Amino acid sequence: MTKDEPHKKKNEKKKKHKLFTPRKKKSVEEDAAIQYLKAQYDKIVSDEIKTFKDFPLSQKTLKGLKENNYIVPTDIQKQAIGYALQGKDILGAAKTGSGKTLAFLIPILEILFCKKWTRLDGVGALVISPTRELAYQIYETLRKVGHLHDFSAGLIIGGQNLKFERKRMDQINILISTPGRLLQHMDENPLFDCSQLQILILDEADRCLDLGFETTMNAIIENLPPNRQTLLFSATQTKSVKDLARLSLSFPTYVAPHEQAATVTPEALQQSYIVCEIDNKLGTLWSFIRNHLKQKVLVFMATCKQVKYMYELFCKLRPGVSLLALYGTLHQEKRERIYQEFCRKSNVILFATDLASRGLDFPKVNWVIQYDCPENVDTYIHRAGRTARGVLGKGEGLLILLQHEESFVEELKKSKIPINKISVDPSKIMSPQRKIESLLSDNTDLKQSAQRAFVSYVKSVSLMKNKDIFNIQLLDTDAYARSLGLIIPPRIKFMYKKMNINKVSEKVTTDDTIKKLKSKAGDDEGSDLSESETDNTPILQQTKKVKEKKDIPKFDFHSDNGDSDEDVFIKVKKKNVEVDMTAPEEEYTQSKKKGKPLTKAAIAKKILKKKIKVNTTVKFTEDGEAIDDDKKDVKSELAKQFINENVGGIDIEKAKEVLREEDKFDKIRFREKVKAKHKEQKRKLKNKKKEDDGEKDDFGSQSDSDDVDLSWLPDPDRVYGEKDDSDVDLTKPSNDNNTGSGSEDTEIYEKYHRPPKRKLLENKGIPQESIAPRKVKKIEEVSASLSVQEAEALAMQLLKSKRK
Numbered sequence: 163m164t165k166d167e168p169h170k171k172k173n174e175k176k177k178k179h180k181l182f183t184p185r186k187k188k189s190v191e192e193d194a195a196i197q198y199l200k201a202q203y204d205k206i207v208s209d210e211i212k213t214f215k216d217f218p219l220s221q222k223t224l225k226g227l228k229e230n231n232y233i234v235p236t237d238i239q240k241q242a243i244g245y246a247l248q249g250k251d252i253l254g255a256a257k258t259g260s261g262k263t264l265a266f267l268i269p270i271l272e273i274l275f276c277k278k279w280t281r282l283d284g285v286g287a288l289v290i291s292p293t294r295e296l297a298y299q300i301y302e303t304l305r306k307v308g309h310l311h312d313f314s315a316g317l318i319i320g321g322q323n324l325k326f327e328r329k330r331m332d333q334i335n336i337l338i339s340t341p342g343r344l345l346q347h348m349d350e351n352p353l354f355d356c357s358q359l360q361i362l363i364l365d366e367a368d369r370c371l372d373l374g375f376e377t378t379m380n381a382i383i384e385n386l387p388p389n390r391q392t393l394l395f396s397a398t399q400t401k402s403v404k405d406l407a408r409l410s411l412s413f414p415t416y417v418a419p420h421e422q423a424a425t426v427t428p429e430a431l432q433q434s435y436i437v438c439e440i441d442n443k444l445g446t447l448w449s450f451i452r453n454h455l456k457q458k459v460l461v462f463m464a465t466c467k468q469v470k471y472m473y474e475l476f477c478k479l480r481p482g483v484s485l486l487a488l489y490g491t492l493h494q495e496k497r498e499r500i501y502q503e504f505c506r507k508s509n510v511i512l513f514a515t516d517l518a519s520r521g522l523d524f525p526k527v528n529w530v531i532q533y534d535c536p537e538n539v540d541t542y543i544h545r546a547g548r549t550a551r552g553v554l555g556k557g558e559g560l561l562i563l564l565q566h567e568e569s570f571v572e573e574l575k576k577s578k579i580p581i582n583k584i585s586v587d588p589s590k591i592m593s594p595q596r597k598i599e600s601l602l603s604d605n606t607d608l609k610q611s612a613q614r615a616f617v618s619y620v621k622s623v624s625l626m627k628n629k630d631i632f633n634i635q636l637l638d639t640d641a642y643a644r645s646l647g648l649i650i651p652p653r654i655k656f657m658y659k660k661m662n663i664n665k666v667s668e669k670v671t672t673d674d675t676i677k678k679l680k681s682k683a684g685d686d687e688g689s690d691l692s693e694s695e696t697d698n699t700p701i702l703q704q705t706k707k708v709k710e711k712k713d714i715p716k717f718d719f720h721s722d723n724g725d726s727d728e729d730v731f732i733k734v735k736k737k738n739v740e741v742d743m744t745a746p747e748e749e750y751t752q753s754k755k756k757g758k759p760l761t762k763a764a765i766a767k768k769i770l771k772k773k774i775k776v777n778t779t780v781k782f783t784e785d786g787e788a789i790d791d792d793k794k795d796v797k798s799e800l801a802k803q804f805i806n807e808n809v810g811g812i813d814i815e816k817a818k819e820v821l822r823e824e825d826k827f828d829k830i831r832f833r834e835k836v837k838a839k840h841k842e843q844k845r846k847l848k849n850k851k852k853e854d855d856g857e858k859d860d861f862g863s864q865s866d867s868d869d870v871d872l873s874w875l876p877d878p879d880r881v882y883g884e885k886d887d888s889d890v891d892l893t894k895p896s897n898d899n900n901t902g903s904g905s906e907d908t909e910i911y912e913k914y915h916r917p918p919k920r921k922l923l924e925n926k927g928i929p930q931e932s933i934a935p936r937k938v939k940k941i942e943e944v945s946a947s948l949s950v951q952e953a954e955a956l957a958m959q960l961l962k963s964k965r966k
């Protein structure tokens with residue numbers, strides 16, 4: 163150690179001190195701030211809150227709120243945030259569009275901030291939403307408001323990359339998820355750990371806790387630590403003790419700022435309804451859209467298939483405004499794109515199922531059309547609530563009802579929903595009926611889509627609980643089919659089932675089995691119709707599918723394929739047919755009547771007695787003469803003897819011997835057959851060879867014996883001129899002026915010059931024209947390969963030689 167060393171050490175210490183001082187200071191400041199904020203929680207009085215600043219909130223949250231223009235809290239925010247910060251469980255109920263999202267997001271940020279939550283601490287808050295779109299929306303709001311905090315947030319929804327989600331699961335502090343996907347991670351992902359969970363939120367709580375999600379939610383809740391804080395929010399809040407018990411909520415604080423309000427829907431929402439005939443429904447919607455081209459309209463329909471068809475149809479009808487469709491069976495990417503497109507655009511029509519009815523905060527929607535009557539008042543409230551949202555939001559809602567559905571308005575009024583009837587001048591309705599029919603006749607896909615839409619709607623109606631409003635007997639299905647452009651209404655299997663079952667019960671009232679059958683068919687109807695529910699979340703689909711599966715076996719009881727009740731009748735008839743049996747069995751039934759038991763041996767004896775030959779085939783000629791089957795005749799002496807003996811029973815050993823003897827004859831017969839076959843094959847081969855040889859004569863080289871006509875040869879004098887005999891070039895045609903066909907020179911030439919086939923063909927009587935194209939083709943090919951000059955030169959040469 164040197165002298166300077168102690169100094170050095172001092173400096174180092176100083177340096178270290180300097181380096182760490184700010185952090186320490188910061189954490190000290192933060193601790194102090196947290197202590198201060200916590201101390202203020204019990205002093206919160208919601209009525210005294212004017213702005214968010216009046217809440218004891220962290221600077222990061224306040225800054226995030228301010229950046230997004232959230233200055234004055236809404237009623238639900240004023241009341242709920244205080245209780246939530248105090249650590250109470252909350253049942254929050256407030257009108258649609260009243261700001262419930264921030265009422266739970268602000269407490270999440272603050273609670274985790276005060277607990278100094280870090281990435282390493284795992285999932286501290288869990289938000290469950292019934293739909294992917296809503297989960298996405300919550301996530302986006304959290305990102306906007308909470309971006310100054312150091313927490314990590316994760317969106318876990320179906321239709322996304324599961325692997326990607328899996329890897330990041332252990333780094334998430336605030337998790338936003340749909341029930342199905344969450345349970346999947348809980349079950350399958352070892353990185354998922356929510357044992358440290360501080361706060362659980364159920365947005366659209368009544369929906370999350372209803373039948374569709376029951377099993378999934380129960381499983382999720384089982385996996386969560388019981389000593390957590392739980393907040394439930396919805397515009398139509400559940401107060402069911404059973405639901406609350408499921409969540410281990412014994413004394414939650416009920417926060418409902420609008421409970422005493424005159425209406426349950428937003429005041430700025432104008433609501434009206436019209437009553438129309440089913441065949442005018444489509445025309446009414448078309449006319450409405452044509453008259454609101456500069457507006458943002460959301461149209462709710464009962465089923466995915468209806469939405470799909472209406473979208474396809476309206477796209478073809480071209481109303482003059484952008485059209486979109488959002489429903490559950492769409493691919494996730496498409497769903498996201500459509501959701502964002504509808505948020506962004508201002509003049510647009512969105513056809514949607516109830517998938518879009520809850521929680522979605524589409525900006526500036528002018529109109530919400532409920533094209534099909536909603537299932538209940540709650541669904542009406544949520545659908546209508548997609549407009550007139552937020553502090554300054556305005557909007558209108560239009561409910562389209564069929565005549566027999568009008569009593570629904572009474573229910574709405576009883577539930578404090580102000581709604582007025584408006585009438586539509588029928589002459590003002592522009593019905594594109596003819597155009598639709600022609601479109602459907604040209605387009606099979608569209609027609610099939612219409613058929614599916616029709617069936618799914620009728621099914622959805624029959625599925626509804628409220629039979630006073632949703633009465634399938636009062637639904638004019640033929641007129642509805644026509645309105646969709648279907649001239650022939652599609653067959654609705656489940657309706658036939660129902661009708662046929664009624665017939666059965668009329669006819670066979672005393673039959674217990676039929677009674678059972680009827681009740682089971684009733685169950686089936688329920689399961690069959692679940693299709694319309696595919697609009698909802700995948701979890702609901704899953705549960706419904708499970709239900710369907712369970713119901714299928716019940717249906718098998720009375721129908722093989724479960725397709726229609728016609729089968730049920732066939733089955734009943736079959737039972738009678740089975741009584742009509744074949745002769746021996748007839749006797750069997752008769753003897754049964756007499757009370758004597760009849761064995762198979764007894765029947766065989768009777769047959770023997772009557773000398774009936776069983777299992778024999780007799781062939782007849784056209785004149786009706788029986789043909790003796792030569793094959794069945796026995797050949798061996800032993801066999802003949804065996805047959806003639808004709809004693810009862812069979813001597814197995816002797817039978818074996820007989821078979822061996824017969825086998826010898828069979829082998830001889832087989833060999834003869836093979837020989838005959840070979841002979842026949844040889845004969846055929848010989849014939850073929852002969853034919854081939856003949857062909858060779860016709861088209862191959864000439865045979866010596868043939869009397870060849872050489873008259874076709876060109877005149878050598880004309881072609882080559884006269885030459886000396888000594889000059890004969892054997893490789894070339896002779897220049898001899900001797901034109902005799904039998905001359906020596908000609909013979910020599912003939913050896914080296916193969917006559918073209920055409921002459922031979924002519925000789926054989928085949929017309930020359932039949933081969934002419936080949937020659938032309940060859941000339942064409944040769945000339946095509948020559949240039950113009952070359953062709954000219956060749957022509958000149960030929961001419962010259964001719965002249966010579």
Ligand SMILES: Nc1ncnc2c1ncn2[C@@H]1O[C@H](COP(=O)(O)OP(=O)(O)OP(=O)(O)O)[C@@H](O)[C@H]1O
Pocket residue numbers: 231232233234235236239256257258259260261262263264396397520521522523547551552553
């Ligand atoms: N304090 C506020 N000041 C201004 N705007 C707000 C405030 N709080 C919320 N909003 C806006 O109000 C709109 C509706 O909010 P939110 O979606 O949270 O409503 P909600 O009550 O959850 O509706 P729903 O019942 O339909 O789910 C949003 O556009 C949101 O940005």
